[in-house]
Structures are given as C-alpha cells and as structure tokens.
Amino acid sequence: MDNRNMSDIIESYLKEILEINHEIEIRRSEMATQFDCVPSQINYVINTRFTVPQGYKVESKRGGGGYIRIVKINLVQHGNYLVHLAESIGSELTENDAFAILKQLYLDEIIDFREKEIILTLLRNKPLLSVSDNNTLRAHMMLELLERLTYEEKE
Known part of the structure; x- marks a missing residue:
C-alpha cells in the first residue's frame, strides 16, 4: 500500500x-x-x-x-540570501530603505553599478508620485526584483 x-x-x-x-x-x-x-x-x-x-x-x-x-x-549563488532579504521587506518600503538594499546588493556584487543606478531611478519618489501609496508599490517592485535575481532561467 x-x-x-x-x-x-x-x-x-x-x-x-x-x-x-x-x-x-x-x-x-x-x-x-x-x-x-x-x-x-x-x-x-x-x-x-x-x-x-x-x-x-x-x-x-x-x-x-x-x-x-x-x-x-x-538558483544563483546568492539565492538564499536574496530570499531572506525579500522576507525582511514587508508590505511597505521607504525610499531610504530601498536605497540601502540596493547599495548592499551592489557591495555584495549581486548587481553592478549601472544596474544599481537604473533601479534607483525607478524606485525614487519622483516616478512614484502619481501613485497614492508609493511605499507599497516600491515594496512590491523590490520584492519582484529580489525574486528575479535569485535565479537564472534555462535557455
């Protein structure tokens, strides 16, 4: 059985x-x-x-x-670290906290300088001004980014 x-x-x-x-x-x-x-x-x-x-x-x-x-x-080399980082975010993310996370991703060589700067541009308050709850949107965007950084798709 x-x-x-x-x-x-x-x-x-x-x-x-x-x-x-x-x-x-x-x-x-x-x-x-x-x-x-x-x-x-x-x-x-x-x-x-x-x-x-x-x-x-x-x-x-x-x-x-x-x-x-x-x-x-x-999963990439830093997959577990990224999952842990994503779990720590919660439902809202301030601009300063987003910048701190991106800085750490850069220092850990998970993203390069140019990628960091591009992502910073998207997560700043200015492009999110038209959104009523930009901290919630920023958190969602960061979680999507962290999840995507955890793996490489097979071709």
Missing part, C-alpha cells in the same frame, strides 16, 4: 515531467480530474512545493483559457 498522500503524488507527478521538460503548463481543473481531487488541492501543491527557493517559478493566467506554468529554474 502506498503511504504517500495525494499532495505527494501530485508533486511527484509534476516533478517527473519537469525532469524531462524544464517547463510545463497545466490546467488546474484537468489535474484535479486526473487525480480525483478538488482543484484547491492542486493549488496547495503548487503554492507550497513549487516555490522560487525550491527552484521553480510559477506563472498563472486566470479565466477560460487559463493555465498554470511551472518552470524549473537555477
């Missing part, structure tokens, strides 16, 4: 496919039918077992032609 639970079985199935192809597209409802489970079970597996720190990037499109795409990624 198989002692694995449904989440383990779904995870194993998806990872077997990802061993052959570094990217897959699935439809949640079709997977739920295939495994005779509720669609939220598929969401649970994807949200908990296919994360950036675990070496996967997940994209989704909602709606009638919606899909979930899982891509196998290579």
Whole structure:
C-alpha cells in the first residue's frame, strides 16, 4: 500500500515531467480530474512545493483559457540570501530603505553599478508620485526584483 498522500503524488507527478521538460503548463481543473481531487488541492501543491527557493517559478493566467506554468529554474549563488532579504521587506518600503538594499546588493556584487543606478531611478519618489501609496508599490517592485535575481532561467 502506498503511504504517500495525494499532495505527494501530485508533486511527484509534476516533478517527473519537469525532469524531462524544464517547463510545463497545466490546467488546474484537468489535474484535479486526473487525480480525483478538488482543484484547491492542486493549488496547495503548487503554492507550497513549487516555490522560487525550491527552484521553480510559477506563472498563472486566470479565466477560460487559463493555465498554470511551472518552470524549473537555477538558483544563483546568492539565492538564499536574496530570499531572506525579500522576507525582511514587508508590505511597505521607504525610499531610504530601498536605497540601502540596493547599495548592499551592489557591495555584495549581486548587481553592478549601472544596474544599481537604473533601479534607483525607478524606485525614487519622483516616478512614484502619481501613485497614492508609493511605499507599497516600491515594496512590491523590490520584492519582484529580489525574486528575479535569485535565479537564472534555462535557455
């Protein structure tokens, strides 16, 4: 008798496919039918077992032609540090805190000087003035940047 639970079985199935192809597209409802489970079970597996720190990037499109795409990624050398840094940000980020993070990324040689300056330009208050809550937007932008810096996509 198989002692694995449904989440383990779904995870194993998806990872077997990802061993052959570094990217897959699935439809949640079709997977739920295939495994005779509720669609939220598929969401649970994807949200908990296919994360950036675990070496996967997940994209989704909602709606009638919606899909979930899982891509196998290579974490860069500083991946764990970047994930830890992202976890420390929270829901808002001041301009000064953003500058401090970028300075540290530059000093740690994760980004070069030109990249630092370009990102600083985007995270300054001036381009964000038209946004009512620029600290929240800045935090979101920084989190996206840190996540993207944690991996290299396979070609």
